[in-house]
Amino acid sequence: MATSLTDGRSRGATRPRAERLFRALCLAAVIIPLLILVILVGDVLVRGVGRLDWAFITSLPSRKAALAGILPALVGSLYLIALTAIIAVPIGVGAAIYLEEYGHDSRAARLIELNIANLAGVPSVIYGLLGLELFVRTLGMGRSLLAGACTLALLVLPIVILSSREALRTVPKGLREGAYALGATHWQSIRRVVLPMALPGILTGTILAVSRAIGETAPLIVVGALAYVTFLPQSPMSPFTALPIQIFNWVSRPQEAFLTNAAAGIVVLLVTLLTLNSVAVGIRNRFQRRLR
Amino acid sequence: MAQRALMVVPSEPAQKPLSDSPAKFEVSGLVASFGDNEVLHGIDMVIPKCRITAIIGPSGCGKSTFIRCLNRMHELTPSARVSGSVLLDGEDVYGRRVDPVLLRRRVGMVFQKPNPFPTMSIRDNVVAGLRLTGGLDRSRADEIAESALQQAALWDEVKDRLDAPGAGLSGGQxxxxxxxxxxxxxxDVILLDEPCSALDPISTARIEDLLTVLRERYTIVMVTHNMQQAARASDLTAFFLTGELVELGPTAKLFTRPQDKRTEDYITGRFG
Structure with missing residues:
Protein backbone atom coordinates (compact mmCIF):
# COMPACT_ATOMS: atom_id res chain seq x y z
CA MET A 1 0.00 0.00 0.00
CA ALA A 2 1.48 3.28 -1.04
CA THR A 3 0.95 6.13 1.38
CA SER A 4 -0.36 9.34 -0.04
CA LEU A 5 2.01 12.25 -0.03
CA THR A 6 -0.73 14.53 1.30
CA ASP A 7 -1.54 12.08 4.08
CA GLY A 8 -1.65 13.05 7.76
CA ARG A 9 -4.01 15.90 8.50
CA SER A 10 -2.61 16.18 12.02
CA ARG A 11 1.09 16.01 11.08
CA GLY A 12 0.55 18.03 7.96
CA ALA A 13 -1.02 20.73 10.04
CA THR A 14 1.39 20.79 13.00
CA ARG A 15 4.68 20.31 11.27
CA PRO A 16 4.60 23.54 9.27
CA ARG A 17 3.44 25.41 12.36
CA ALA A 18 6.32 24.09 14.50
CA GLU A 19 8.69 24.73 11.67
CA ARG A 20 7.46 28.26 11.15
CA LEU A 21 7.81 28.95 14.88
CA PHE A 22 11.38 27.65 14.91
CA ARG A 23 12.22 29.71 11.89
CA ALA A 24 10.76 32.82 13.50
CA LEU A 25 12.79 32.22 16.68
CA CYS A 26 15.99 31.88 14.70
CA LEU A 27 15.18 35.01 12.77
CA ALA A 28 14.59 36.85 16.06
CA ALA A 29 17.96 35.63 17.27
CA VAL A 30 19.52 37.34 14.28
CA ILE A 31 17.45 40.51 14.34
CA ILE A 32 17.48 41.35 18.07
CA PRO A 33 21.25 41.66 18.48
CA LEU A 34 21.52 43.44 15.15
CA LEU A 35 18.84 45.89 16.21
CA ILE A 36 20.56 46.57 19.52
CA LEU A 37 23.83 47.15 17.69
CA VAL A 38 22.17 49.52 15.22
CA ILE A 39 20.55 51.46 18.06
CA LEU A 40 23.84 51.72 19.94
CA VAL A 41 25.86 52.81 16.94
CA GLY A 42 23.05 55.13 15.81
CA ASP A 43 22.88 56.75 19.25
CA VAL A 44 26.64 57.25 19.31
CA LEU A 45 26.61 58.70 15.82
CA VAL A 46 23.75 61.11 16.59
CA ARG A 47 25.49 62.36 19.71
CA GLY A 48 29.04 62.30 18.46
CA VAL A 49 29.16 63.19 14.79
CA GLY A 50 28.28 66.84 15.42
CA ARG A 51 31.29 67.14 17.70
CA LEU A 52 33.58 65.41 15.24
CA ASP A 53 35.82 67.73 13.26
CA TRP A 54 39.46 67.99 12.33
CA ALA A 55 40.25 70.00 15.43
CA PHE A 56 38.84 67.26 17.64
CA ILE A 57 41.14 64.72 16.05
CA THR A 58 44.24 66.93 16.13
CA SER A 59 43.84 68.55 19.56
CA LEU A 60 45.27 67.59 22.90
CA PRO A 61 42.89 66.95 25.79
CA SER A 62 41.72 69.93 27.79
CA ARG A 63 39.80 70.70 30.97
CA LYS A 64 37.36 72.60 28.77
CA ALA A 65 35.22 70.07 26.91
CA ALA A 66 34.87 72.23 23.81
CA LEU A 67 38.66 72.48 23.34
CA ALA A 68 39.46 68.89 24.16
CA GLY A 69 40.76 66.60 21.43
CA ILE A 70 41.68 62.99 21.02
CA LEU A 71 45.09 63.11 19.32
CA PRO A 72 47.25 61.56 22.09
CA ALA A 73 44.74 58.74 22.57
CA LEU A 74 44.50 58.05 18.84
CA VAL A 75 48.28 58.07 18.37
CA GLY A 76 48.68 56.04 21.57
CA SER A 77 46.23 53.42 20.32
CA LEU A 78 47.94 53.16 16.93
CA TYR A 79 51.38 52.77 18.54
CA LEU A 80 49.95 50.25 20.95
CA ILE A 81 48.42 48.13 18.21
CA ALA A 82 51.55 48.23 16.08
CA LEU A 83 53.74 47.21 19.02
CA THR A 84 51.29 44.52 20.09
CA ALA A 85 51.26 43.03 16.61
CA ILE A 86 55.06 43.19 16.37
CA ILE A 87 55.39 41.33 19.66
CA ALA A 88 52.50 38.90 19.41
CA VAL A 89 52.63 37.78 15.77
CA PRO A 90 56.18 36.37 15.58
CA ILE A 91 55.88 34.69 18.97
CA GLY A 92 52.40 33.38 18.25
CA VAL A 93 53.21 32.04 14.79
CA GLY A 94 56.48 30.60 16.06
CA ALA A 95 54.69 28.81 18.89
CA ALA A 96 52.07 27.51 16.46
CA ILE A 97 54.77 26.19 14.10
CA TYR A 98 56.52 24.46 16.96
CA LEU A 99 53.36 22.85 18.29
CA GLU A 100 52.05 21.79 14.91
CA GLU A 101 55.24 20.86 13.05
CA TYR A 102 57.74 19.76 15.65
CA GLY A 103 56.01 18.89 18.89
CA HIS A 104 53.23 17.21 16.98
CA ASP A 105 52.47 14.09 18.90
CA SER A 106 54.17 14.60 22.22
CA ARG A 107 52.19 14.64 25.43
CA ALA A 108 53.84 17.94 26.37
CA ALA A 109 52.53 19.59 23.20
CA ARG A 110 49.00 18.41 23.93
CA LEU A 111 49.22 19.69 27.49
CA ILE A 112 50.48 23.04 26.25
CA GLU A 113 47.70 23.27 23.69
CA LEU A 114 45.04 22.56 26.29
CA ASN A 115 46.44 25.29 28.51
CA ILE A 116 46.58 27.77 25.64
CA ALA A 117 42.92 27.11 24.90
CA ASN A 118 42.13 27.83 28.55
CA LEU A 119 44.26 30.98 28.56
CA ALA A 120 42.15 32.35 25.70
CA GLY A 121 39.24 32.45 28.13
CA VAL A 122 40.95 34.24 31.02
CA PRO A 123 39.42 37.69 31.76
CA SER A 124 41.54 40.50 30.40
CA VAL A 125 41.84 42.26 33.74
CA ILE A 126 43.86 39.28 34.99
CA TYR A 127 46.32 39.87 32.17
CA GLY A 128 46.44 43.49 33.30
CA LEU A 129 47.46 42.41 36.80
CA LEU A 130 50.09 40.09 35.37
CA GLY A 131 51.37 42.90 33.14
CA LEU A 132 51.53 45.30 36.09
CA GLU A 133 53.59 42.89 38.15
CA LEU A 134 55.76 41.44 35.40
CA PHE A 135 56.39 44.23 32.91
CA VAL A 136 55.79 47.43 34.88
CA ARG A 137 57.46 46.40 38.12
CA THR A 138 59.71 43.33 37.77
CA LEU A 139 61.09 44.16 34.34
CA GLY A 140 61.11 47.86 35.17
CA MET A 141 59.34 49.06 32.04
CA GLY A 142 57.28 51.51 34.07
CA ARG A 143 53.87 52.70 32.92
CA SER A 144 55.05 52.79 29.33
CA LEU A 145 53.65 52.02 25.89
CA LEU A 146 55.93 48.99 25.84
CA ALA A 147 54.48 47.60 29.06
CA GLY A 148 50.96 48.14 27.69
CA ALA A 149 51.81 46.49 24.38
CA CYS A 150 53.47 43.53 26.12
CA THR A 151 50.36 43.06 28.24
CA LEU A 152 48.03 43.22 25.24
CA ALA A 153 50.36 40.85 23.37
CA LEU A 154 49.99 38.32 26.20
CA LEU A 155 46.25 38.78 25.98
CA VAL A 156 46.02 38.08 22.25
CA LEU A 157 48.75 35.40 22.05
CA PRO A 158 46.47 32.44 22.76
CA ILE A 159 44.15 33.44 19.94
CA VAL A 160 47.05 34.02 17.53
CA ILE A 161 48.56 30.64 18.42
CA LEU A 162 45.31 28.68 18.16
CA SER A 163 44.22 30.21 14.87
CA SER A 164 47.71 29.91 13.32
CA ARG A 165 47.82 26.28 14.35
CA GLU A 166 44.46 25.71 12.76
CA ALA A 167 45.70 27.36 9.55
CA LEU A 168 48.86 25.20 9.50
CA ARG A 169 46.75 22.10 10.02
CA THR A 170 44.72 22.79 6.88
CA VAL A 171 47.79 22.53 4.62
CA PRO A 172 47.37 19.15 2.89
CA LYS A 173 49.81 16.42 3.90
CA GLY A 174 50.45 15.73 0.21
CA LEU A 175 52.10 19.12 -0.23
CA ARG A 176 54.50 18.55 2.66
CA GLU A 177 55.34 15.11 1.25
CA GLY A 178 55.84 16.68 -2.17
CA ALA A 179 58.44 18.99 -0.66
CA TYR A 180 60.20 16.18 1.23
CA ALA A 181 60.25 14.03 -1.89
CA LEU A 182 62.19 16.80 -3.65
CA GLY A 183 64.84 16.66 -0.98
CA ALA A 184 63.64 19.55 1.15
CA THR A 185 64.48 19.59 4.84
CA HIS A 186 61.74 20.06 7.40
CA TRP A 187 62.55 23.75 7.68
CA GLN A 188 62.65 24.25 3.90
CA SER A 189 59.26 22.62 3.50
CA ILE A 190 57.78 24.81 6.25
CA ARG A 191 59.34 27.97 4.88
CA ARG A 192 58.56 27.51 1.17
CA VAL A 193 55.43 25.37 1.08
CA VAL A 194 53.55 25.22 4.37
CA LEU A 195 53.80 28.83 5.53
CA PRO A 196 52.81 30.43 2.19
CA MET A 197 49.76 28.16 2.09
CA ALA A 198 48.79 28.88 5.68
CA LEU A 199 49.43 32.62 5.48
CA PRO A 200 45.88 33.80 4.69
CA GLY A 201 44.52 31.74 7.58
CA ILE A 202 47.22 32.99 9.93
CA LEU A 203 46.47 36.59 8.90
CA THR A 204 42.75 36.13 9.52
CA GLY A 205 43.36 34.89 13.04
CA THR A 206 45.85 37.65 13.71
CA ILE A 207 43.46 40.34 12.47
CA LEU A 208 40.72 39.08 14.77
CA ALA A 209 43.08 38.90 17.72
CA VAL A 210 44.63 42.31 17.22
CA SER A 211 41.24 43.96 16.72
CA ARG A 212 40.27 42.59 20.06
CA ALA A 213 43.24 44.39 21.57
CA ILE A 214 42.21 47.79 20.14
CA GLY A 215 39.12 47.93 22.30
CA GLU A 216 40.66 46.55 25.48
CA THR A 217 40.41 48.95 28.41
CA ALA A 218 40.71 47.01 31.65
CA PRO A 219 44.26 45.68 31.29
CA LEU A 220 45.50 49.11 30.22
CA ILE A 221 43.97 50.78 33.23
CA VAL A 222 45.60 48.21 35.49
CA VAL A 223 48.96 48.59 33.77
CA GLY A 224 48.63 52.33 34.33
CA ALA A 225 47.78 54.09 31.11
CA LEU A 226 47.17 57.73 31.97
CA ALA A 227 43.81 59.32 31.36
CA TYR A 228 45.09 62.85 30.87
CA VAL A 229 48.00 63.04 28.46
CA THR A 230 48.97 66.32 26.85
CA PHE A 231 51.84 65.03 24.75
CA LEU A 232 52.39 62.45 22.07
CA PRO A 233 54.38 59.31 22.93
CA GLN A 234 58.04 59.84 21.95
CA SER A 235 59.30 56.28 22.34
CA PRO A 236 58.08 52.87 23.47
CA MET A 237 59.08 53.90 26.99
CA SER A 238 56.77 56.96 27.05
CA PRO A 239 53.71 57.13 29.26
CA PHE A 240 50.63 56.90 27.09
CA THR A 241 46.89 56.84 26.80
CA ALA A 242 44.62 54.98 24.41
CA LEU A 243 41.22 55.58 22.86
CA PRO A 244 39.18 53.38 25.22
CA ILE A 245 40.88 54.97 28.23
CA GLN A 246 40.13 58.48 26.98
CA ILE A 247 36.52 57.53 26.28
CA PHE A 248 36.19 55.91 29.69
CA ASN A 249 37.56 59.08 31.30
CA TRP A 250 35.13 61.36 29.48
CA VAL A 251 32.14 59.15 30.17
CA SER A 252 32.87 59.25 33.90
CA ARG A 253 32.65 63.08 34.03
CA PRO A 254 29.41 64.76 35.06
CA GLN A 255 29.32 67.48 32.38
CA GLU A 256 27.11 66.86 29.34
CA ALA A 257 29.74 68.28 26.97
CA PHE A 258 32.25 65.57 27.93
CA LEU A 259 29.65 62.88 27.17
CA THR A 260 29.42 64.31 23.67
CA ASN A 261 33.20 64.10 23.46
CA ALA A 262 32.99 60.47 24.54
CA ALA A 263 30.48 59.73 21.76
CA ALA A 264 32.77 61.38 19.22
CA GLY A 265 35.68 59.38 20.65
CA ILE A 266 33.73 56.15 20.15
CA VAL A 267 33.15 57.08 16.53
CA VAL A 268 36.90 57.63 16.11
CA LEU A 269 37.59 54.25 17.76
CA LEU A 270 35.11 52.46 15.49
CA VAL A 271 36.46 54.12 12.36
CA THR A 272 40.04 53.26 13.38
CA LEU A 273 39.06 49.65 14.01
CA LEU A 274 37.24 49.35 10.70
CA THR A 275 40.10 50.98 8.79
CA LEU A 276 42.74 48.71 10.30
CA ASN A 277 40.55 45.67 9.70
CA SER A 278 39.87 46.50 6.09
CA VAL A 279 43.56 47.13 5.40
CA ALA A 280 44.37 43.79 6.99
CA VAL A 281 41.61 41.97 5.11
CA GLY A 282 42.84 43.60 1.89
CA ILE A 283 46.37 42.29 2.51
CA ARG A 284 44.99 38.85 3.30
CA ASN A 285 42.92 38.75 0.12
CA ARG A 286 45.96 39.60 -1.94
CA PHE A 287 47.74 36.56 -0.51
CA GLN A 288 44.67 34.42 -0.99
CA ARG A 289 44.28 35.39 -4.63
CA ARG A 290 47.72 33.99 -5.31
CA LEU A 291 46.44 30.60 -4.23
CA ARG A 292 43.76 30.40 -6.88
CA MET B 1 43.13 -19.03 -16.99
CA ALA B 2 46.32 -18.30 -18.84
CA GLN B 3 44.28 -17.28 -21.85
CA ARG B 4 42.61 -14.46 -20.02
CA ALA B 5 45.92 -13.26 -18.70
CA LEU B 6 47.26 -13.09 -22.22
CA MET B 7 44.79 -10.44 -23.21
CA VAL B 8 46.39 -7.76 -21.06
CA VAL B 9 49.87 -8.26 -22.49
CA PRO B 10 50.80 -5.96 -25.38
CA SER B 11 51.00 -7.73 -28.73
CA GLU B 12 54.52 -6.51 -29.39
CA PRO B 13 56.30 -6.69 -26.06
CA ALA B 14 57.90 -3.32 -25.31
CA GLN B 15 59.96 -4.86 -22.57
CA LYS B 16 63.68 -4.44 -22.51
CA PRO B 17 65.82 -7.46 -21.73
CA LEU B 18 66.61 -7.74 -18.04
CA SER B 19 69.81 -9.72 -18.11
CA ASP B 20 72.13 -6.90 -19.10
CA SER B 21 70.99 -4.44 -16.44
CA PRO B 22 72.91 -4.02 -13.17
CA ALA B 23 71.00 -3.72 -9.90
CA LYS B 24 69.95 -0.24 -8.80
CA PHE B 25 68.32 -1.28 -5.55
CA GLU B 26 69.08 -4.44 -3.60
CA VAL B 27 66.53 -4.89 -0.85
CA SER B 28 67.00 -7.59 1.74
CA GLY B 29 65.00 -8.53 4.81
CA LEU B 30 63.00 -5.32 4.71
CA VAL B 31 60.50 -5.16 7.55
CA ALA B 32 58.32 -2.05 7.95
CA SER B 33 55.66 -1.29 10.50
CA PHE B 34 53.38 1.38 11.89
CA GLY B 35 53.40 1.02 15.65
CA ASP B 36 52.49 -2.61 16.35
CA ASN B 37 51.17 -3.21 12.86
CA GLU B 38 53.83 -4.85 10.70
CA VAL B 39 52.99 -4.16 7.05
CA LEU B 40 56.07 -5.62 5.32
CA HIS B 41 57.35 -8.97 6.61
CA GLY B 42 60.85 -9.22 5.18
CA ILE B 43 61.09 -8.30 1.52
CA ASP B 44 64.03 -9.43 -0.64
CA MET B 45 64.05 -7.85 -4.07
CA VAL B 46 66.43 -6.54 -6.69
CA ILE B 47 65.39 -3.59 -8.84
CA PRO B 48 67.39 -3.26 -12.08
CA LYS B 49 68.79 -0.01 -13.36
CA CYS B 50 67.04 1.86 -16.18
CA ARG B 51 64.03 -0.43 -16.23
CA ILE B 52 60.42 0.10 -15.24
CA THR B 53 59.48 -2.09 -12.33
CA ALA B 54 55.77 -2.29 -11.60
CA ILE B 55 54.45 -3.32 -8.22
CA ILE B 56 50.96 -4.77 -8.16
CA GLY B 57 48.82 -6.22 -5.42
CA PRO B 58 45.54 -5.68 -3.60
CA SER B 59 44.94 -2.64 -1.36
CA GLY B 60 46.78 -2.86 1.92
CA CYS B 61 49.40 -5.34 0.66
CA GLY B 62 52.22 -2.94 1.53
CA LYS B 63 53.24 -1.87 -1.98
CA SER B 64 53.07 1.88 -1.22
CA THR B 65 54.91 1.34 2.05
CA PHE B 66 57.57 -0.59 0.12
CA ILE B 67 58.40 2.21 -2.29
CA ARG B 68 58.21 4.75 0.53
CA CYS B 69 60.97 2.74 2.23
CA LEU B 70 63.19 3.19 -0.85
CA ASN B 71 63.47 6.97 -0.36
CA ARG B 72 62.87 6.93 3.38
CA MET B 73 59.53 8.69 3.18
CA HIS B 74 58.06 5.92 5.33
CA GLU B 75 59.83 7.17 8.43
CA LEU B 76 58.14 10.59 8.18
CA THR B 77 55.01 9.01 9.61
CA PRO B 78 55.17 9.10 13.40
CA SER B 79 55.39 5.55 14.84
CA ALA B 80 56.83 4.17 11.57
CA ARG B 81 59.66 1.63 11.95
CA VAL B 82 61.97 -0.01 9.42
CA SER B 83 64.60 -2.74 9.60
CA GLY B 84 66.55 -4.69 7.03
CA SER B 85 68.69 -3.16 4.34
CA VAL B 86 68.12 -1.24 1.14
CA LEU B 87 71.23 -0.80 -0.99
CA LEU B 88 71.22 1.97 -3.58
CA ASP B 89 74.18 1.38 -5.92
CA GLY B 90 75.64 -0.74 -3.15
CA GLU B 91 75.26 1.86 -0.41
CA ASP B 92 72.83 1.21 2.45
CA VAL B 93 70.25 4.02 2.47
CA TYR B 94 69.55 3.22 6.13
CA GLY B 95 73.24 3.57 6.97
CA ARG B 96 74.11 5.56 10.05
CA ARG B 97 75.62 8.46 8.17
CA VAL B 98 73.11 8.71 5.33
CA ASP B 99 71.14 11.93 5.20
CA PRO B 100 67.57 11.13 4.04
CA VAL B 101 67.34 14.61 2.51
CA LEU B 102 70.27 13.88 0.17
CA LEU B 103 68.85 10.43 -0.58
CA ARG B 104 65.55 11.95 -1.69
CA ARG B 105 67.36 14.20 -4.15
CA ARG B 106 68.60 11.04 -5.86
CA VAL B 107 65.35 9.12 -5.47
CA GLY B 108 62.45 11.32 -6.54
CA MET B 109 58.79 10.55 -6.01
CA VAL B 110 55.47 11.23 -7.70
CA PHE B 111 52.30 10.72 -5.72
CA GLN B 112 48.85 9.33 -6.37
CA LYS B 113 47.15 12.71 -6.14
CA PRO B 114 48.87 15.39 -8.23
CA ASN B 115 50.28 17.84 -5.71
CA PRO B 116 51.69 20.93 -7.46
CA PHE B 117 52.44 23.68 -4.95
CA PRO B 118 49.42 26.01 -5.09
CA THR B 119 51.38 29.13 -4.18
CA MET B 120 53.73 28.73 -7.14
CA SER B 121 53.56 29.31 -10.89
CA ILE B 122 54.18 26.51 -13.38
CA ARG B 123 57.82 27.55 -13.78
CA ASP B 124 58.36 27.86 -10.03
CA ASN B 125 56.79 24.45 -9.48
CA VAL B 126 59.28 22.84 -11.83
CA VAL B 127 62.30 24.45 -10.19
CA ALA B 128 60.78 24.14 -6.70
CA GLY B 129 63.09 21.31 -5.72
CA LEU B 130 66.15 23.38 -6.53
CA ARG B 131 64.74 26.51 -4.95
CA LEU B 132 63.59 24.67 -1.81
CA THR B 133 67.04 23.36 -1.24
CA GLY B 134 68.71 26.64 -2.13
CA GLY B 135 70.58 25.27 -5.13
CA LEU B 136 68.94 27.33 -7.87
CA ASP B 137 71.06 29.48 -10.11
CA ARG B 138 68.52 32.14 -11.13
CA SER B 139 69.92 32.66 -14.59
CA ARG B 140 69.50 28.96 -15.32
CA ALA B 141 65.95 28.63 -13.94
CA ASP B 142 64.27 29.07 -17.32
CA GLU B 143 66.62 26.63 -18.98
CA ILE B 144 66.12 23.98 -16.30
CA ALA B 145 62.36 24.48 -16.33
CA GLU B 146 62.21 24.09 -20.11
CA SER B 147 64.34 20.96 -20.19
CA ALA B 148 62.34 19.30 -17.37
CA LEU B 149 59.02 20.22 -19.00
CA GLN B 150 60.27 18.87 -22.33
CA GLN B 151 61.23 15.59 -20.69
CA ALA B 152 57.83 15.41 -19.03
CA ALA B 153 56.12 16.05 -22.41
CA LEU B 154 54.36 19.11 -21.03
CA TRP B 155 56.40 21.91 -22.58
CA ASP B 156 54.25 22.49 -25.67
CA GLU B 157 51.10 22.77 -23.60
CA VAL B 158 52.41 25.29 -21.07
CA LYS B 159 55.23 27.21 -22.76
CA ASP B 160 53.03 30.28 -23.23
CA ARG B 161 51.85 30.43 -19.65
CA LEU B 162 54.78 29.53 -17.44
CA ASP B 163 53.76 32.24 -14.99
CA ALA B 164 50.22 30.89 -14.56
CA PRO B 165 49.50 29.01 -11.32
CA GLY B 166 50.40 25.32 -11.46
CA ALA B 167 47.14 24.39 -9.77
CA GLY B 168 45.19 25.75 -12.76
CA LEU B 169 46.25 22.87 -15.04
CA SER B 170 44.15 19.76 -15.69
CA GLY B 171 44.74 16.68 -13.55
CA GLY B 172 46.87 14.95 -16.18
CA GLN B 173 48.90 18.08 -16.80
CA ASP B 188 68.64 8.58 -10.65
CA VAL B 189 65.40 6.94 -9.62
CA ILE B 190 61.76 7.98 -9.86
CA LEU B 191 59.22 6.30 -7.62
CA LEU B 192 55.59 6.60 -8.72
CA ASP B 193 52.82 5.76 -6.28
CA GLU B 194 49.74 5.00 -8.39
CA PRO B 195 50.49 8.00 -10.60
CA CYS B 196 47.49 7.53 -12.89
CA SER B 197 44.75 6.48 -10.52
CA ALA B 198 43.25 9.99 -10.50
CA LEU B 199 43.56 10.45 -14.27
CA ASP B 200 41.45 9.71 -17.35
CA PRO B 201 42.60 7.10 -19.90
CA ILE B 202 44.08 9.65 -22.31
CA SER B 203 46.21 11.32 -19.63
CA THR B 204 47.16 7.85 -18.40
CA ALA B 205 48.34 6.83 -21.88
CA ARG B 206 50.45 9.99 -22.13
CA ILE B 207 52.13 9.25 -18.83
CA GLU B 208 52.79 5.65 -19.78
CA ASP B 209 54.40 6.77 -23.05
CA LEU B 210 56.44 9.24 -21.09
CA LEU B 211 57.68 6.55 -18.70
CA THR B 212 58.83 4.41 -21.61
CA VAL B 213 60.99 7.29 -22.80
CA LEU B 214 62.24 8.18 -19.32
CA ARG B 215 63.45 4.63 -18.74
CA GLU B 216 66.41 5.38 -21.00
CA ARG B 217 67.85 7.59 -18.28
CA TYR B 218 66.06 6.77 -15.05
CA THR B 219 65.25 3.76 -12.95
CA ILE B 220 61.49 3.74 -12.48
CA VAL B 221 59.50 1.96 -9.79
CA MET B 222 55.74 2.26 -10.14
CA VAL B 223 53.01 1.10 -7.81
CA THR B 224 49.78 0.50 -9.67
CA HIS B 225 46.33 -0.83 -9.00
CA ASN B 226 45.81 -1.29 -12.68
CA MET B 227 47.11 -4.61 -13.98
CA GLN B 228 46.70 -3.57 -17.61
CA GLN B 229 48.97 -0.64 -16.83
CA ALA B 230 51.59 -2.91 -15.31
CA ALA B 231 51.35 -5.22 -18.32
CA ARG B 232 51.55 -2.36 -20.83
CA ALA B 233 54.16 -0.15 -19.31
CA SER B 234 56.65 -2.17 -17.30
CA ASP B 235 59.66 -4.39 -17.87
CA LEU B 236 59.44 -6.18 -14.59
CA THR B 237 56.48 -6.84 -12.33
CA ALA B 238 56.39 -7.67 -8.64
CA PHE B 239 53.29 -9.08 -7.01
CA PHE B 240 52.81 -8.21 -3.34
CA LEU B 241 50.30 -9.88 -1.04
CA THR B 242 49.75 -9.16 2.66
CA GLY B 243 53.18 -7.69 3.19
CA GLU B 244 55.15 -10.30 1.25
CA LEU B 245 56.68 -10.43 -2.19
CA VAL B 246 54.96 -13.38 -3.82
CA GLU B 247 56.51 -13.25 -7.25
CA LEU B 248 58.89 -11.10 -9.24
CA GLY B 249 59.65 -11.55 -12.88
CA PRO B 250 59.72 -10.13 -16.39
CA THR B 251 56.31 -8.62 -16.99
CA ALA B 252 55.43 -10.74 -20.01
CA LYS B 253 56.32 -13.90 -18.15
CA LEU B 254 54.54 -12.98 -14.93
CA PHE B 255 51.33 -12.24 -16.74
CA THR B 256 51.41 -15.26 -19.05
CA ARG B 257 53.12 -17.96 -17.02
CA PRO B 258 52.87 -17.00 -13.35
CA GLN B 259 54.87 -19.37 -11.15
CA ASP B 260 52.76 -18.95 -8.03
CA LYS B 261 49.13 -19.96 -7.69
CA ARG B 262 48.33 -16.76 -5.79
CA THR B 263 49.76 -14.61 -8.60
CA GLU B 264 47.68 -16.48 -11.12
CA ASP B 265 44.54 -16.05 -9.02
CA TYR B 266 45.17 -12.34 -8.69
CA ILE B 267 45.96 -11.55 -12.32
CA THR B 268 43.02 -13.58 -13.54
CA GLY B 269 40.77 -11.61 -11.22
CA ARG B 270 39.82 -14.43 -8.88
CA PHE B 271 40.47 -12.29 -5.83
CA GLY B 272 41.83 -8.93 -4.76
Missing part, protein backbone atom coordinates in the same frame (compact mmCIF):
# COMPACT_ATOMS: atom_id res chain seq x y z
CA UNK B 174 49.35 18.55 -13.06
CA UNK B 175 50.69 15.02 -12.78
CA UNK B 176 53.16 15.63 -15.62
CA UNK B 177 54.10 18.89 -13.89
CA UNK B 178 54.88 16.84 -10.78
CA UNK B 179 56.98 14.49 -12.90
CA UNK B 180 58.82 17.50 -14.39
CA UNK B 181 59.34 18.79 -10.86
CA UNK B 182 60.86 15.45 -9.84
CA UNK B 183 63.09 15.37 -12.97
CA UNK B 184 64.41 18.91 -12.44
CA UNK B 185 66.28 17.74 -9.34
CA UNK B 186 68.15 15.27 -11.61
CA UNK B 187 67.51 12.09 -9.64
Missing amino acids: QQRLCIARALAVEP
